[in-house]
Each structure stands twice: as structure tokens, then as C-alpha cells.
Amino acid sequence: MSHEDHDHLRCRKLAESMTAYIDDDLTPDDRLLIDKHLGECGGCHNYLDQMQHTIDTIKALRGSAPAPETRAKLLGLFRQWKQDREDC
Numbered sequence: 001m002s003h004e005d006h007d008h009l010r011c012r013k014l015a016e017s018m019t020a021y022i023d024d025d026l027t028p029d030d031r032l033l034i035d036k037h038l039g040e041c042g043g044c045h046n047y048l049d050q051m052q053h054t055i056d057t058i059k060a061l062r063g064s065a066p067a068p069e070t071r072a073k074l075l076g077l078f079r080q081w082k083q084d085r086e087d088c
């Protein structure tokens with residue numbers, strides 16, 4: 001990954017890492033990049049908030065993490081949301 005990619009983590013890239021981020025399954029470097037992007041991009045920040053909240057709610061209700069297909073659905077929603085905002 002070039003230095004420029006680090007400086008300009010795109011929303012699309014963040015979408016790819018979103019579930020890993022929530023699962024705390026990223027390298028510290030990747031996590032920092034996402035945190036940085038979230039600090040600069042209100043849209044992604046809000047969406048991650050919502051997604052995190054949804055997953056927390058599911059966890060509280062079920063007593064366990066949501067099934068992978070549930071998270072895949074959430075990620076699909078995020079990708080769709082991003083496609084409507086291609087200029088981000």
C-alpha cells in the first residue's frame with residue numbers, strides 16, 4: 001500500500017474493513033487508518049455508529065454476536081448506502 005493510500009483511505013475501503021473493525025479483528029495500523037477516516041468523514045462515522053449500535057443490540061438480545069449472515073447484510077446495506085454517495 002502506498003503512502004498516498006494511507007492518507008486517503010476511501011469510504012469504499014472502509015466498507016471492506018467495517019466488519020473487521022467492529023470485530024476488533026484489524027491490525028493496529030489498519031485500525032488507526034479507519035479511526036483517522038472516521039474523524040474526517042461524518043458519513044462513515046454516523047454509519048459505523050449505527051452499525052455498531054445495531055450489532056450491540058443484537059448481542060444484548062441474543063446474548064451472543066450476530067450471525068455472519070446478519071453482519072453481511074449490514075455490510076451490504078453500507079455498500080449500497082455508499083453507492084448513493086459516490087462523491088465522498
Ligand SMILES: [Zn+2]
Binds near residue numbers: 011
Ligand atoms: Zn467515508
